[in-house]
Amino acid sequence: MKHELVLLKRVDSPAGPWLAGYQADGGYQGLRAALKMAPADVTKMVIDSRLRGRGGAGFPCGLKWTFLPKNHPGPIYLCLNADESEPGTFNNRILMEKDPHQVLEGMIISCYAIRSQTAYIYLRYEFGESYRILQRAIDECYAKNLLGKNILGTDFSLDIYLHRGAGAYICGEETGLIESLEGKRAWPRIKPPYPAVEGLFRKPTIVNNVETLACVTHILARGVEWFKSQGIPADPANPRDVGSYGPKLYCVSGHVNRPGCFELPLGATSRELIDEHSGGVWKNRKAKAVVPGGVSMGFLSADELDVPLDFEAPLKAGCLGLGTAALVVIDDQTSMVDVVYNTTRFFAHESCGQCTPCREGTSWMRKILERIRAGQGQMRDLDLLQELADSMGILPGTTICGLSDGAAWPIKNALTKFRQDFVDYIQSGQRAPQSTLAAAH
Amino acid sequence: MSALTNEMRDLIRAEFPKYPNLQAVVLPALHIVHDRQRCVSLDAVREIAELLELQPAEVHDTMTFYGFFRESDNPLGKRRVWVCRSLSCALRGGEDLLEQLTQRLNCVPGKTSADGRFSLEFGECLGVCEGAPCMLVDDVCHSNLDADQAVQVLEKLESGSSSPGGTKNESAIR
Numbered sequence: 001m002k003h004e005l006v007l008l009k010r011v012d013s014p015a016g017p018w019l020a021g022y023q024a025d026g027g028y029q030g031l032r033a034a035l036k037m038a039p040a041d042v043t044k045m046v047i048d049s050r051l052r053g054r055g056g057a058g059f060p061c062g063l064k065w066t067f068l069p070k071n072h073p074g075p076i077y078l079c080l081n082a083d084e085s086e087p088g089t090f091n092n093r094i095l096m097e098k099d100p101h102q103v104l105e106g107m108i109i110s111c112y113a114i115r116s117q118t119a120y121i122y123l124r125y126e127f128g129e130s131y132r133i134l135q136r137a138i139d140e141c142y143a144k145n146l147l148g149k150n151i152l153g154t155d156f157s158l159d160i161y162l163h164r165g166a167g168a169y170i171c172g173e174e175t176g177l178i179e180s181l182e183g184k185r186a187w188p189r190i191k192p193p194y195p196a197v198e199g200l201f202r203k204p205t206i207v208n209n210v211e212t213l214a215c216v217t218h219i220l221a222r223g224v225e226w227f228k229s230q231g232i233p234a235d236p237a238n239p240r241d242v243g244s245y246g247p248k249l250y251c252v253s254g255h256v257n258r259p260g261c262f263e264l265p266l267g268a269t270s271r272e273l274i275d276e277h278s279g280g281v282w283k284n285r286k287a288k289a290v291v292p293g294g295v296s297m298g299f300l301s302a303d304e305l306d307v308p309l310d311f312e313a314p315l316k317a318g319c320l321g322l323g324t325a326a327l328v329v330i331d332d333q334t335s336m337v338d339v340v341y342n343t344t345r346f347f348a349h350e351s352c353g354q355c356t357p358c359r360e361g362t363s364w365m366r367k368i369l370e371r372i373r374a375g376q377g378q379m380r381d382l383d384l385l386q387e388l389a390d391s392m393g394i395l396p397g398t399t400i401c402g403l404s405d406g407a408a409w410p411i412k413n414a415l416t417k418f419r420q421d422f423v424d425y426i427q428s429g430q431r432a433p434q435s436t437l438a439a440a441h
Numbered sequence: 442m443s444a445l446t447n448e449m450r451d452l453i454r455a456e457f458p459k460y461p462n463l464q465a466v467v468l469p470a471l472h473i474v475h476d477r478q479r480c481v482s483l484d485a486v487r488e489i490a491e492l493l494e495l496q497p498a499e500v501h502d503t504m505t506f507y508g509f510f511r512e513s514d515n516p517l518g519k520r521r522v523w524v525c526r527s528l529s530c531a532l533r534g535g536e537d538l539l540e541q542l543t544q545r546l547n548c549v550p551g552k553t554s555a556d557g558r559f560s561l562e563f564g565e566c567l568g569v570c571e572g573a574p575c576m577l578v579d580d581v582c583h584s585n586l587d588a589d590q591a592v593q594v595l596e597k598l599e600s601g602s603s604s605p606g607g608t609k610n611e612s613a614i615r
């Protein structure tokens with residue numbers, strides 16, 4: 001299928017990443033259009049586009065904005081979630097580094113729509129290039145009256161500040177982000193109240209992902225119909241499905257020949273992404289499993305590579321969701337025991353420690369997997385893993401945030417879809433060599 | 442003698458107008474001090490607290506939540522090197538790279554080499570998975586590395602060469 005690149009259109013554009021080039025390529029037309037409309041009408045466009053959040057949860061963006069209290073005297077805050085730390089995911093970084101004004105324009109439009117005059121970009125510390133590029137782009141905006149007082153002669157004023165994190169995955173969870181921005185430990189809050197009602201500095205707050213707000217730029221510039229012409233329409237038989245519209249940045253990494261970031265209409269399949277875009281599985285091997293959207297989402301098996309990667313289909317295949325649409329491809333020479341050991345170690349390291357099932361559950365799962373990898377596993381360890389995984393998370397109702405569900409899901413999927421890998425490990429009494437995943441290299 | 446220099450105090454104060462309260466300046470202040478002093482000492486914590494009208498315990502609590510900040514018993518070396526150990530990198534040799542750098546820099550993760558040149562760390566997904574395996578030096582990422590290339594990158598940085606070589610954060614975008 002042929003389609004025009006929009007989100008990645010200006011990557012390495014001859015016009016360059018800075019303001020003059022962005023405007024020469026037609027940038028800030030979306031903002032100019034928005035400023036001629038009433039804020040409520042901008043929100044309505046975003047609602048009508050059915051844009052869903054790209055940060056992992058897929059929540060309808062415009063709908064979230066309507067949860068802000070009406071006629072609030074302010075301040076209302078917008079936080080751009082640029083903490084991007086879900087293993088496998090790097091599309092936010094590419095947007096910020098390669099086309100920063102596309103992201104800033106989306107923020108400015110969104111702040112106008114929600115009547116926010118102060119916005120923060122919560123940027124993970126590791127993105128030093130993004131930090132310097134965004135700061136320069138923000139400075140350009142102030143110099144050209146795209147930020148600051150009375151933007152482009154209107155009565156709308158806005159300040160955007162960059163705030164750097166300090167290397168913790170949990171700062172990507174929206175209320176962890178808020179606590180961290182307030183200068184505290186990034187302990188996610190119990191919800192409700194949701195941030196739209198009581199968020200940053202206890203004021204109404206909207207948190208959105210970088211790619212989500214980049215989409216807002218193009219919805220304003222190109223219209224609702226353009227956005228809805230891409231993707232997978234809502235299933236009329238499912239009243240809860242709001243559809244998966246618009247372009248999506250798919251990340252592909254792991255065992256492929258050419259890892260990268262690809263813009264396709266929502267609903268691309270893993271097979272298409274692996275074979276047509278990233279040069280196939282490396283070393284002429286076959287894919288054994290694919291992480292569909294960051295490691296929190298679990299795994300698709302080799303039989304499930306034709307599942308459309310929209311917001312609905314991965315759920316039906318037993319995954320936690322589309323997540324960040326970051327594929328990690330795993331070849332058929334790799335044991336899934338080693339893979340889930342790696343993901344579990346990650347979550348055990350990143351659990352913020354507030355909820356006992358998460359703090360203890362992730363470290364026990366890690367220890368059990370260490371035992372299996374040391375050649376000392378027993379078959380009943382699999383029941384233990386299952387029990388732990390089933391009992392932690394928002395879905396079973398035992399934890400405050402979704403990190404726990406994301407820690408449990410790879411284990412649950414692996415025990416169901418790749419059980420033989422565990423059995424092989426246990427029955428052979430085999431010890432994993434020091435760095436097993438790398439041994440496939 | 443005060444732990445914070447006047448420069449640091451000015452930089453910290455310059456953050457105040459960005460936020461409606463002073464507590465929000467804790468992370469920026471910790472970064473300002475940590476970048477320059479390679480650790481945040483307890484004296485520095487007390488002085489940051491005083492500037493921000495907080496209790497030292499509040500600053501210390503935040504600081505220690507993030508494994509990021511080193512205390513004065515374990516300061517950073519000249520450069521901080523993070524090797525990613527998360528899935529996309531591990532699938533392409535990330536753990537090997539970390540192991541080999543541990544030997545070649547003669548430094549275990551979390552510590553600093555005896556000559557003070559490098560502090561080594563394991564990183565969790567650095568957000569550059571298309572360049573796996575990758576390594577972050579301070580806050581600049583280097584991609585697609587084996588141990589020889591990684592050491593080369595570090596040596597070139599050390600000798601102050603303007604172009605460190607390797608593929609510096611080169612995104613594969615198609």
Ligand SMILES: Cc1cc2nc3c(=O)[nH]c(=O)nc-3n(C[C@H](O)[C@H](O)[C@H](O)COP(=O)(O)O)c2cc1C
Nearest residue numbers: 053054055081083084172173174208209212402403
């Ligand atoms: C543990 C955890 C980590 C998260 N990390 C991120 C992240 O790095 N970036 C992001 O945009 N959303 C992340 N999210 C999702 C946010 O909580 C939130 O849903 C999102 O920022 C909302 O923006 P969106 O609606 O535009 O997607 C994370 C969620 C959880 C539970």
Ligand code: SF4
Nearest residue numbers: 352354355358399401
């Ligand atoms: S689920 Fe885990 S990460 Fe989330 S708040 Fe609880 S302990 Fe922290």
Ligand code: FES
Nearest residue numbers: 525530567569570
């Ligand atoms: S897994 Fe190493 S950068 Fe993402």
